[in-house]
Amino acid sequence: MRPRWIMLVAGALLLGPAGCTGPADRVDGPPPAGRSSQSVSPDERAEGLAAQRRLLADRVASRDDYETSVGGLQRCLAAHGIALVNKGWNPVDQLSMMIWYRATDKPDEYVTGYGDSCFEAYLSAVDDEYRKTAAPTMEPRLLTSARACLVTHGITPRGGEKSMADLLALSEESEPVTTCVKQGVSQLYPGIPVPLGW
Template identity: 30%
Template sequence: MRYPGLSIVIALLACGLASCSAAKEPPSGQAAADKQQNFRIDDRDTKKGEELQAKLMADRSVSRSDYEQAVKAVGECFSRYNLTFSNEGWDPVANRTIDFTFGNEKLSDDEVLGYGDGCQRAYLEKIQEAFVTSSKPVMNPAVLKESQACLKQHGIQPTMTETNVHDLLASGGKPAFKTVVKCIQESAHKIYPSRSIHVSG
């Protein structure tokens, strides 16, 4: 079983504005959390990750390069616990997170999530939160162009000055909300057919 990384989980939580498809969403609940606690990453990884995040945030800002370095470190942490790592790259809808999945069919879900969540907390969590908070969503140009064309096909006239999801939703207006979201999803899937697309931010 493969699970989504932090960026995809955040998008899933934001999906009040759209129906989202993705890799299997991690199970929630105290019972699941208790079981996962049995599979914790080594204290050395926890310390190393905390030191990396502190170093990257030393100037009180997080750049795309900082974020990419943290994601690379997460992937290396995964490998130390026999988890495969698939980096899908920057989210084409908002460009504020890097989408990735992790897993190992030979391990139990509790093992995968216990080690996987541990690596993400140690190496990425604070970095991602800081980057998402401080950056503005900017849609991939190709996805934006395709989305605008889709809106026109549905009788919605975009301003052609849009740069993100919120701009497109504003151009469509509340009555066209679902149509706009569908256009964005379909446009992104058309250009990135193998990606899990999440419309948020």
């Protein structure tokens, strides 16, 4: 049987809108209604939520906090026979890590159920808070590649660009910018499906 891969695209497949609650409100309470039968135990959930509460005690999520939470997610998945494939920080904005769930000889429903449940317990609140507070910043090699490409399209970078939004502000047309970023991604990260949302 083929391996099963479930991709987590920057948390979007597993999280709804963040709403108006603070981090302390998002890491407590009963499990959501409609939970899959493939879900973590109450003890596992409590352990993960407690870990997130500790990391968010100062109401700030740092890069280290995010990576620590991904480690918790990985351990939770491993306890249920699911591997976490981590390709590092998304180079387009560095606001999330490119992670996938992989399991052999397990149905998609099993992987998705435990994936959602582990993510919620160990990473969701930290992920939400990090996205709210961190500034999107393009990985330096990708930024350099995109700037050089833009010059070939007749667009002159000013030199202070740090993010996709900064690059888009250089031109009235978004197509050359998105083309250059996509080109840089394919050259620098071959074979890695980098989420390109902007």
